[in-house]
Amino acid sequence: xxxxxxxxxxxxxxxxxxxxxxxxxxxxxxxxxxxxxxxxxxxxxxxxxxxxxxxxxxxxxxxxxxxxxxxxxxxxxxxxxxxxxxxxxxxxxxxxxxxxxxxxxxxxxxxxx
Amino acid sequence: xxxxxxxxxxxxxxxxxxxxxxxxxxxxxxxxxxxxxxxxxxxxxxxxxxxxxxxxxxxxxxxxxxxxxxxxxxxxxxxxxxxxxxxxxxxxxxxxxxxxxxxxxxxxxxxxxxxxxxxxxxxxxxxxxxxxxxxxxxxxxxxxxxxxxxxxxxxxxxxxxxxxxxxxxxxxxxxxxxxxxxxxxxxxxxxxxxxxxxxxxxxxxxxxx
Numbered sequence: 001x002x003x004x005x006x007x008x009x010x011x012x013x014x015x016x017x018x019x020x021x022x023x024x025x026x027x028x029x030x031x032x033x034x035x036x037x038x039x040x041x042x043x044x045x046x047x048x049x050x051x052x053x054x055x056x057x058x059x060x061x062x063x064x065x066x067x068x069x070x071x072x073x074x075x076x077x078x079x080x081x082x083x084x085x086x087x088x089x090x091x092x093x094x095x096x097x098x099x100x101x102x103x104x105x106x107x108x109x110x111x112x113x
Numbered sequence: 114x115x116x117x118x119x120x121x122x123x124x125x126x127x128x129x130x131x132x133x134x135x136x137x138x139x140x141x142x143x144x145x146x147x148x149x150x151x152x153x154x155x156x157x158x159x160x161x162x163x164x165x166x167x168x169x170x171x172x173x174x175x176x177x178x179x180x181x182x183x184x185x186x187x188x189x190x191x192x193x194x195x196x197x198x199x200x201x202x203x204x205x206x207x208x209x210x211x212x213x214x215x216x217x218x219x220x221x222x223x224x225x226x227x228x229x230x231x232x233x234x235x236x237x238x239x240x241x242x243x244x245x246x247x248x249x250x251x252x253x254x255x256x257x258x259x260x261x262x263x264x265x266x267x268x269x270x271x272x273x274x275x276x277x278x279x280x281x282x283x284x285x286x287x288x289x290x291x292x293x294x295x296x297x298x299x300x301x302x303x304x305x306x307x308x309x310x311x312x313x314x315x316x317x318x319x320x321x322x
Contacts, residue, residue, distance in 0.1 A: 010123045018127065019208060026204045033197045040193065040312075044186055047317045056321060064313040068306050075200055075302045082128065084137040089144040096148040100155030104162065111163035 032074045039063045116289040125209035125286075130295035133288050143296040147303050150266075154307055157262055158314065161255040165319070168250025176252070176319035179245060185316035188231050189308065195224035196305040199298040206294060211286040214294060218278055221301065225271050232264050256315070263311055266304050273297050 010018065043060045073079040078090060116133065126132045131140055166175050198221045205213025236257070239245040247257050274297050281290045 007118065007120070007124050008126070009121075015123050022204060022207045026201070029200050029204075030197070033193070033200075036193055037190075040186075040189055043313060043317060044182060047320055048182065053321045057318060060313050060317050064309050067309050071196070071302055071306050071309070075196060075305075076299050083140065084131050085141050089141065092145065092148040093151070096151035096155075099152050100158075103152070103155045103159045107156075107159035107163045 029074060032070050036067050036070055039067050117284075117287055119285070120209060120287065122209040126288075127207070129206070129286075129288060129291040131292070133292070136288065136292035136295075139292040139296050140299075143299050147300070150303065154259075154262070154310075157255075157259045158310065161259040161315065164251040164255040166252055168252050172250045172252070174243065174245050174249070174252070175322070176315075177322035179239065179243060180316050180319045182316065182320060184231060184235055185312050188228050188235075189312050191224050191228040191231070192305050192308050195221045195228070196302055198224060199301050203295065203298050206286065206291060209286060214286065215278055215282070218274055218294070218297075222271055222274050222278070225267055225274075225301075229264065229267050229271065232260070232267075236261075260311060260315065263304070263307050266307070270297070270301050270304055274301070 040063075043063045046056050046059060072093070077083055078086065078093065080086060083089075116135075130136050198217050202214045202217035202221065205211075205217060240247075245253050247254055277290070277293055277297055281293075284290060
């Protein structure tokens, strides 16, 4: 267990490059966070502004969907090609989402009172 | 190489959390757990949606009268921000800055505690002041099971992360604990993912009626 890694010293240039790369990546994450916060504001705002429910409901569900995809692919690294078994993980998460949707559909159509 | 090998910022591997076989297994493992959790939450969500506003004849509490947006908004902000702070912790982990990891994980725990406190306050208000207890109606049971299951996940996450912070305080960052911090941060983001749907489906759509 865990004996397959070798300690490798980075060169100064590589080290500086990686630090910079990490900082740029972190800045992207903050931008993603700003988008999520903005979407949250937007979702609360359209409800408070009292638009027609026929507009609000699909709109806030769409905002939630986009937020979750952002969360999964940026914060939770599901888009990282180099991560181990990432294709397997993606398949299972979306299968989970599909099963979730089926459960919604089933319960909402068989319970009617 | 031993799991407890000491590193320097220059020898710290990229993707340290997946550098060992154990780390790789933990990464896949937490995701398999999350996939099963998606299905768990799907069933409690679907139960809530199908039982919303229903109960015994003469039940007078409806979602549109019960829920307020102010508290839900503050809770959402706390949890979303705690997601970002755990990203900061992972950023410091990449740079082999253990103090940064501990600090930002600590801030994440504090924000999570704030969220949990507000949720307990909300449940207390509903049960004691509104008479909306767990056994009040099908609607109330479904509501408490859905939001309570999420709250339970928050509690587990808080205990987990606090445990990591305390147990590793003197150890420093190595290949033994990097995957542990990483898995807990993935789990914490997942709690946020669920909350995004709860505030949209339960609170926002509840207020609409």
